[in-house]
Amino acid sequence: MPDEPDATAGSQERDDPPRRVRIPVASIRTDAPQFQIAARNPRRAEILAGSGFLLAAAGFAGFGAAYWQNYSNFWLGLTFSVGFGGLGYGMVVWGKYLMPRGPFSESRHDLAPTSVQREEFVQDFASRGKVAVERRGFLVKTLGLASGILGVVLAMPFIRSLGPLPHKVLRQTAWRRGSYLVDITGRKIKTGDLEVGGFTTVFPETDIGGAYSQTMLIRVDPPPASGYLKPPPQFAKQRATWAPQGYIAFSKVCTHAGCPVGLYQELTKKMLCPCHQSLFDVTDAATPIFGPAPRPLPQLPLYIDDEGYFRAQDGYDEPVGPGYWERGND
Amino acid sequence: MIDALFNWFDERLGISGSGRKMLNKIFPDHWSFLIGEIALYSFIVLLGTGVFLTLYFVPSSKDVIYQGSYAPLRGQPVSEAFASTLNLSFAVRGGLLMRQMHHWAANIFVGSIVVHMLRIFFTGAFRKPRELNWIVGSTLLILAIFNGFLGYSLPDDLVSGTGLRISFSIVESIPLIGSYAAFFLFGGNFPGNAIIPRFFILHVLILPAVIVGLLSAHLGMLVRQKHTQFPGRGNTPRNVVGAPLWPTFVAKTTGFMCLTVAVTGVLSAFFQINPVWLYGPYVPYKVSYAVQPDWYMGWLDGALRIMPSWEIVGFGHMIPNVFFPAILLPGITFGVLQMWPFIEARLTHDHAEHQILDRPRDRPKRTAFGAAVFSFYFVLFGASATDVLANYLSISLNVVLTSFRFLAVIVPLVVFPVTFRICKEMQSVPTAGKRKRANVVLRSAEGGYSTVPSEERPGDTVPRVDPLPLDEDFQFVTVLAGAVAAGDGQAGNGHVEDSEPVPPDEVHDGRRRGGIFKIPRAYR
Numbered sequence: 001m002p003d004e005p006d007a008t009a010g011s012q013e014r015d016d017p018p019r020r021v022r023i024p025v026a027s028i029r030t031d032a033p034q035f036q037i038a039a040r041n042p043r044r045a046e047i048l049a050g051s052g053f054l055l056a057a058a059g060f061a062g063f064g065a066a067y068w069q070n071y072s073n074f075w076l077g078l079t080f081s082v083g084f085g086g087l088g089y090g091m092v093v094w095g096k097y098l099m100p101r102g103p104f105s106e107s108r109h110d111l112a113p114t115s116v117q118r119e120e121f122v123q124d125f126a127s128r129g130k131v132a133v134e135r136r137g138f139l140v141k142t143l144g145l146a147s148g149i150l151g152v153v154l155a156m157p158f159i160r161s162l163g164p165l166p167h168k169v170l171r172q173t174a175w176r177r178g179s180y181l182v183d184i185t186g187r188k189i190k191t192g193d194l195e196v197g198g199f200t201t202v203f204p205e206t207d208i209g210g211a212y213s214q215t216m217l218i219r220v221d222p223p224p225a226s227g228y229l230k231p232p233p234q235f236a237k238q239r240a241t242w243a244p245q246g247y248i249a250f251s252k253v254c255t256h257a258g259c260p261v262g263l264y265q266e267l268t269k270k271m272l273c274p275c276h277q278s279l280f281d282v283t284d285a286a287t288p289i290f291g292p293a294p295r296p297l298p299q300l301p302l303y304i305d306d307e308g309y310f311r312a313q314d315g316y317d318e319p320v321g322p323g324y325w326e327r328g329n330d
Numbered sequence: 331m332i333d334a335l336f337n338w339f340d341e342r343l344g345i346s347g348s349g350r351k352m353l354n355k356i357f358p359d360h361w362s363f364l365i366g367e368i369a370l371y372s373f374i375v376l377l378g379t380g381v382f383l384t385l386y387f388v389p390s391s392k393d394v395i396y397q398g399s400y401a402p403l404r405g406q407p408v409s410e411a412f413a414s415t416l417n418l419s420f421a422v423r424g425g426l427l428m429r430q431m432h433h434w435a436a437n438i439f440v441g442s443i444v445v446h447m448l449r450i451f452f453t454g455a456f457r458k459p460r461e462l463n464w465i466v467g468s469t470l471l472i473l474a475i476f477n478g479f480l481g482y483s484l485p486d487d488l489v490s491g492t493g494l495r496i497s498f499s500i501v502e503s504i505p506l507i508g509s510y511a512a513f514f515l516f517g518g519n520f521p522g523n524a525i526i527p528r529f530f531i532l533h534v535l536i537l538p539a540v541i542v543g544l545l546s547a548h549l550g551m552l553v554r555q556k557h558t559q560f561p562g563r564g565n566t567p568r569n570v571v572g573a574p575l576w577p578t579f580v581a582k583t584t585g586f587m588c589l590t591v592a593v594t595g596v597l598s599a600f601f602q603i604n605p606v607w608l609y610g611p612y613v614p615y616k617v618s619y620a621v622q623p624d625w626y627m628g629w630l631d632g633a634l635r636i637m638p639s640w641e642i643v644g645f646g647h648m649i650p651n652v653f654f655p656a657i658l659l660p661g662i663t664f665g666v667l668q669m670w671p672f673i674e675a676r677l678t679h680d681h682a683e684h685q686i687l688d689r690p691r692d693r694p695k696r697t698a699f700g701a702a703v704f705s706f707y708f709v710l711f712g713a714s715a716t717d718v719l720a721n722y723l724s725i726s727l728n729v730v731l732t733s734f735r736f737l738a739v740i741v742p743l744v745v746f747p748v749t750f751r752i753c754k755e756m757q758s759v760p761t762a763g764k765r766k767r768a769n770v771v772l773r774s775a776e777g778g779y780s781t782v783p784s785e786e787r788p789g790d791t792v793p794r795v796d797p798l799p800l801d802e803d804f805q806f807v808t809v810l811a812g813a814v815a816a817g818d819g820q821a822g823n824g825h826v827e828d829s830e831p832v833p834p835d836e837v838h839d840g841r842r843r844g845g846i847f848k849i850p851r852a853y854r
Contacts, residue, residue: 034798073426077599080427085592091585099578105569105797106356108556108685111459162514169519170509184615201615211495211521211614252615257634257652258499258520259492262617274619275492276635277717277727290728292634294641294651322499323641323650324509 034104039097046098052090059083170324173251174207175300175315181217181249184209190308191245194219197266201252204312212320214252215300216271217310218264218282235285242301247310249300250286253321254278256293271297294323354800357579358559358572362449367583368442371590372435373545379432380534386418386425387411389530391486391523400607408486408611411526415485416607430598436478437603438594440626443471451670451700454688455558458681461671463551466544468667473541475626480533482604482624486526491612492621495520496634496652503653521614560687564797567685571797620718625711632713633659636734663707691762694753702746709738 039045059082066075113121133140181189181202189202199218207213220243242248250271252260259275264282270289271280278293280286286297298320301313319327340346357363390410396403398413399420408416418425447467450456456464479497483490498520501512517524559565559572573579597603609618623631633655642649666673674696675681690697712719713734720727756762768784 032798033795067423070423073430074599076424076427077430077595081592081595081599083592084588084595088585088588088590088592091581091588093585095573095578095581095585099573099581102573102578103359103564103571103795103797104354104356104574104800105564105571106354106556106800107569108567111555159514163517163522163524164513166509166513166519169513203615209613209615212519214615256499256639257496257656259495259621260615260617262615263619274617274717275496275621276631277731278639288639291731292637292639292651292655294639322502322652323648324502324512325505325507325647325649326509327648327650328643328646 034102035100037098038101042098045093049090049093049098052086052088052093054086056083056086056090059086166324166326170321170327171319173213173316173320174204174210175213175215175312176204176206177312177314179204179206179312179315181215181302181310181312182208189217189310191247191304191310192308194247196220196246199264201260202249202310212253214260215249216252216261216264217247217249218271220246220248220269220282239285239299239301241303242299242313244302244304247302247304248282249302249310250280250282250297251300251316251320252297254293255288255295255297255320255322256291258322261297353574353576355553355575355579356557356570356572356800357575357583358557358570360560362453363557364586365442365446365449367586368590369439369446370545370549371587372439372442372594373541374587375431375435375591375594376439377538379428379435380538382425382428383418383432384534386414386422387484387530388414389484389527391521391526396611403607403610406611409526411484411486412606412611415487419607427595427598430603431594432481433603434597434601435594436481437625438590440471440474440478443467443474444626447471448700448704452688452690452697453558453560454684454693454696456671457675457684458671459555459683460551460558463548463555464671465668466548466551468664470541470544470548471667472664473537473544477533477537477541478624479627480529480537483529484526484533485604485606486612487606488609488612488616488618489621490606491521491614492617493623493627494525494612495614499650500652500656503650504657505647505649505653508650521612556685558685558687560689565686567683569797569799574800620721622714622718628714629707629710630656630660630714632710632715632734635716636710636713636731636738638735691753691756694750694757697753698746698750701749702742705745706738706742709734709741713738 059079062079063076063083066079182205183189183200183202186205186208189200194200194217196219199216202215202217203210203213250261252262254261254273254275256273256276256278259273261271261273261278261280263272263274264270265272269282271282271286272278273280273291273293276292278291279289280293280297281289285299288294288296298316298318300316302310303313305311336345388410392410393407394410394413396406396408396413396416398404398417400416403416415429419429420426450464450467479493483494483497498512498516501515502508504511513519515525515528516522517528556570557572559570562571565571573582610616622628634652637651637655639651640654641651688696713731716730716734717727720730723730769781770784772780772782774780
């Protein structure tokens with residue numbers, strides 16, 4: 001009967017009186033100064049803590065009433081906070097003044113195991129591993145192969161499915177040869193729509209409101225009068241016809257971080273990006289003259305058709321907006 | 331009844347044994363230990379208010395015509411996300427309070443993590459054996475910042491939408507993979523329709539789950555390794571002095587949690603935060619003046635602003651401008667932050683265990699370095715308000731921006747030596763930072779002057795008593811274990827004593843002889 005000794009041992013254990021000895025904290029050497037409460041006048045502390053709780057009760061009741069009556073956020077927040085404030089105050093007073101003032105201590109014990117423990121663990125781990133794993137080199141390799149493929153395959157849906165590849169999307173906008181310049185309502189812009197110094201945001205008809213095709217059309221002084229808009233030497237030949245009758249259009253997407261370059265100051269003829277304060281000189285091919293923007297805003301070549309409508313000679317000749325790795329030299 | 335219930339669980343789970351030790355867990359009394367608790371409790375506020383918000387928020391960028399109760403925007407095309415944000419603010423009872431509390435609590439959460447981290451840094455609490463917890467903690471900071479930004483982006487208002495546009499550009503700027511990463515994150519080119527639902531699930535499920543996991547690890551390690559403590563009467567590397575978990579700490583910390591909630595509530599009742607209805611819905615071609623992110627992103631925004639307009643182009647490729655301030659800088663920042671315990675150990679050759687905290691003045695180099703680095707980020711933070719400052723001070727934006735470029739270099743260079751000097755001066759005055767008794771100047775009959783300290787009045791100094799060990803029986807057992815270990819010739823685990831002098835009555839010779847455990851005086 002091999003079971004018998006075990007059974008008796010078990011019952012003996014159960015018959016033993018519980019070894020747990022209840023020692024409430026406050027009963028160990030209650031004469032020790034650490035067990036005295038911190039308050040000199042416990043009655044007063046009790047009243048304070050109690051009034052905190054009463055305040056909390058009033059606050060929470062007030063919150064209920066405020067909610068019921070659909071009062072404003074102000075009253076809801078106020079009553080809510082009074083409730084929690086009173087609760088917190090009462091608890092802190094209770095803990096700070098009406099409980100043993102201490103200090104108490106506990107001892108630290110070393111966390112790092114003894115070298116014996118460590119050796120035993122390592123030995124167990126390694127010796128079992130030797131028997132079960134190291135002898136099965138073939139299994140280890142095939143398991144590794146399967147897991148490796150799983151890892152690669154899992155990465156596909158979790159990464160590749162997330163979005164389309166950028167390809168050429170970043171290189172071009174919806175602007176095409178002959179695109180009309182329309183405003184956000186879809187109205188075609190024609191000469192005379194803007195005052196001198198006026199400006200408006202325009203889009204191609206196919207992409208109204210588009211994040212990348214947004215373009216700033218500005219009417220600057222008539223060119224013959226001021227000589228404004230004369231392209232800088234390197235662009236002189238190419239851009240000579242791009243700004244007919246003092247109307248000039250630049251991409252509104254900042255070359256720094258892509259914010260809309262939304263502010264135009266007629267007095268200085270500068271465009272300002274409100275995000276990081278890059279300043280572009282409209283009279284100098286929108287070259288950045290201040291702030292972090294590294295490149296000029298691309299210019300949209302304009303022409304005025306026979307009916308007086310503004311149209312694009314072509315799309316932008318470079319990618320609009322901030323830089324990216326593949327952008328390189330173009 | 332409660333007794334029976336407790337017995338029921340105890341018999342099945344065996345709570346009493348470890349539970350009793352847990353009741354005796356000591357929490358140091360120093361005020362600076364409360365900062366981490368603020369972080370914990372504001373996270374609880376975030377969870378509570380966040381659950382409420384998910385019941386009403388619709389994470390969709392689908393266009394709808396706003397028909398809600400906010401008259402100025404009625405009839406305008408907005409996204410469902412924006413419309414539902416307005417709806418839960420105006421039409422849901424208590425919704426505005428919950429939303430504002432959520433936003434305030436997020437700010438408090440990140441803020442208290444930063445201050446908590448500074449406390450850990452300047453007092454050297456990250457040293458062995460707590461390097462791992464430092465890494466977990468700094469990861470929590472990073473996640474908190476990220477999740478804050480995600481949540482801030484969800485309402486799809488004009489300001490946060492602009493932030494999303496910038497973050498697209500930032501991701502796009504990563505060399506080699508940038509445009510792919512940005513397209514995969516946003517589900518295509520900016521703005522697309524995928525980003526709000528994706529950020530939503532990251533914000534409400536994935537990141538909070540990771541944060542909860544790491545937070546548990548953070549606290550678990552804290553319990554296992556026990557608290558550090560400042561040097562002081564009765565505080566040794568072998569004990570922790572303070573208040574026991576039950577009942578004192580429970581009372582205090584529960585009260586503190588309620589106070590954290592109350593402060594968040596007061597802020598939300600009195601101070602409007604993120605009024606998205608004033609900003610309007612996001613449209614890609616509109617932008618608002620004075621666009622600032624939430625404060626914890628300010629240093630990044632400032633870095634973007636004061637970065638000179640450099641861009642590296644060559645071999646058909648480009649490293650865009652925003653890469654340097656928005657990818658490289660945070661990369662270095664968080665990299666150095668996470669590795670700091672190891673960097674410092676390498677520099678100081680200090681590989682010993684430390685349970686006693688440094689006073690910042692006693693480690694002038696670390697303190698000066700930390701202060702200099704912090705001042706650098708503070709300047710960057712200030713730089714995120716260049717436009718506001720220029721307006722407010724009525725000076726040119728150019729002057730403000732150029733000044734910040736210089737300040738970012740100069741301020742840390744000034745802060746380092748000044749802090750170093752202050753530390754040295756404080757070291758040489760032993761009573762620095764302590765409450766002093768008034769001095770009385772006396773004039774003698776001959777006309778000579780002398781100074782004597784005034785008589786001590788009650789309350790001038792707090793009478794301190796030695797800490798009372800709560801784990802007597804535990805110690806009794808371990809004393810024997812220590813004797814056995816000493817007999818075996820086990821030399822502990824290379825524990826090196828902390829540098830501060832231990833009061834003579836606390837010298838525990840058990841450890842000196844190679845025993846592992848402290849021998850209380852009673853058993854010597």
